[in-house]
Amino acid sequence: MTGIKDVAREVEMSTATVSRALRGLPGVSEETRTRVQETARRLGYVPSPSAAGLASGQTRTVAVIVPFVTRWFFAAVVQGAEEVLRERGYDLLLYNLAGDPSARHRVFETNLLTKRVDAVLVLSLKPSEEELQRLRRLGRPVTVVGADLPGWATVRIDDRHAAATAMEHLIDLGHRRIGYVGGATEGVLDFTAPTARLAGYRDSLLAAGLVSEPGLEANGEFTFAGGMRAGRELLERADPPTAIFAASDEMAIGVLRAARELDLQVPDDLSVIGIDDHEMAGFFELTTVAQPVHEQGRVAAQQVLRSLTLPEWEPEQVLLPTRLVVRSTTAPPPTARGRTRGR
Amino acid sequence: MTGIKDVAREVEMSTATVSRALRGLPGVSEETRTRVQETARRLGYVPSPSAAGLASGQTRTVAVIVPFVTRWFFAAVVQGAEEVLRERGYDLLLYNLAGDPSARHRVFETNLLTKRVDAVLVLSLKPSEEELQRLRRLGRPVTVVGADLPGWATVRIDDRHAAATAMEHLIDLGHRRIGYVGGATEGVLDFTAPTARLAGYRDSLLAAGLVSEPGLEANGEFTFAGGMRAGRELLERADPPTAIFAASDEMAIGVLRAARELDLQVPDDLSVIGIDDHEMAGFFELTTVAQPVHEQGRVAAQQVLRSLTLPEWEPEQVLLPTRLVVRSTTAPPPTARGRTRGR
DNA sequence: CTGAAAGCGCTAACAT
């Protein structure tokens, strides 16, 4: 295994110069640098991250902590983060909690990450107070994606506003009875988005002078199957809603299926809107509020890398824009159709 | 930052003993071991992977090379691998190629991985000859998941057989015109599954004495949207098939949608079967040939870890079982219904 | 069962 010494011997220089030349540090003549680079390549020299890490205190590695890699949203964020990390020569260490408390414990409560990574990306989770303390004690840049965590660097969308956008669309169409399919606002995984989206739903009802009925809110667990169950629950009521706002596209698609099983035509009998612009939303012609998922991963990675370069950088709360994407699952409600058509 | 020296000082022993005690090596009295462990925990000692790696030559890290993390199949394999790696104290370094040739180049052609990981998992890709040589030169255990690569350790299903299982089900139901929706059998990413599944399709036709018509084979690119296009193409023919076998559930779901758009009832007018048992298959009541995806990740990780422990272990070709899951998208063809009903 | 000492392969002052 050729090491830096071999390169140094070959070019008849010290290892220090070789190291400087290879890392693009100043204080090396251009001629030397080229010669070193060529020799290194010719010899197939690859630096040892362990040695470099030990000597420099930097691992050039970023940890990404994700609740479930198998969920499209998280995978897409990881993909975005990986892109920019790779471009900048950083490695991505993946920690998938997958609902396993011991995994969560291992990642947060042992100080495992301390000497292992230069920075941390936490996806969607809202860490507990104790976990936050430990994260802070890491003394490394941490960015949280998709959760609202005052005092921390975050990259997310304005979930409340996104929900309001969806609701506004339904209300503008003339809907007055609007159901909500969301997810647990507290639980093992502590996400903040469900709470904010529910708040946006209720806000909008209030603002439109509509009453919020607990019976019109159902739990879809942020999955297809859960969305289908929740949709069925709402649609089988004696007084079903004319529109359903689901806090994620996966749940919205579940609602579509529930509607179909109950022989309801979408959007004639029922309007459905989601949030995400999931890769399948277009496929189902689902109207939704799009959020830049992949981009959130990219921005988060850029943010921690910047903190690494400019340590005095203040943690920023980045809000990425959302956008209403109208497809074919929303329309005026049956009763209002006469009035609103063609206006 | 407390290091091994701090622990050694505290227990009044050498760092060598502390190191041995903490790693569970023999030659340490039980009493010493407990005392060391307790002290280490009390002091919040966390070993430095860089230092340990430099001294031992082992990184306790495994690289996982994945074509697209955002595809459910790959994400599920990653999740399985991560589980067993974590249990055994290994870290997972994720390399997502995402169709980026420069990413692929970086991972395979620089010897980047050499000093960085103890083992490598390659998902579904069939590396080129040159890439294989480089992988071999790493001198580290490599397991390939989901591809058929003679001479290498692999974990996969028998794709040809899985396809035959699907076809047999359709043929048993009485179908005689069966369409196929698959994906490119060659291309940038070089997967082997598409080829094997297509072969299984053609084999089965032959074995049943049916002719294979090129016009009944369409490319669905292994995506929902592609499956929908391919399905439409087949179903809009003058002589459409009575059943379609899609090489993945995602494409099968696309076919379902195409059928719906063309006002074909599934399974009355058209039978559809897929492969995977994707998380959405149950949701769509899709009949499919299930493969243990998550388990493939687990087995692959176990395999490389075993090679790490037992270096003389011979690379194994593990075939995991598949199983026909009959749901509601398959039935006898329209013409045969009279004959086959109630038999 | 435990300790002393010599690295692992780099980087980072500090010199020159």
Added chain:
DNA sequence: ATGTTAGCGCTTTCAG
């Protein structure tokens, strides 16, 4: 612009 010299924090002989 380049070299010298110390480590970084562990593991691993080799002794005892």
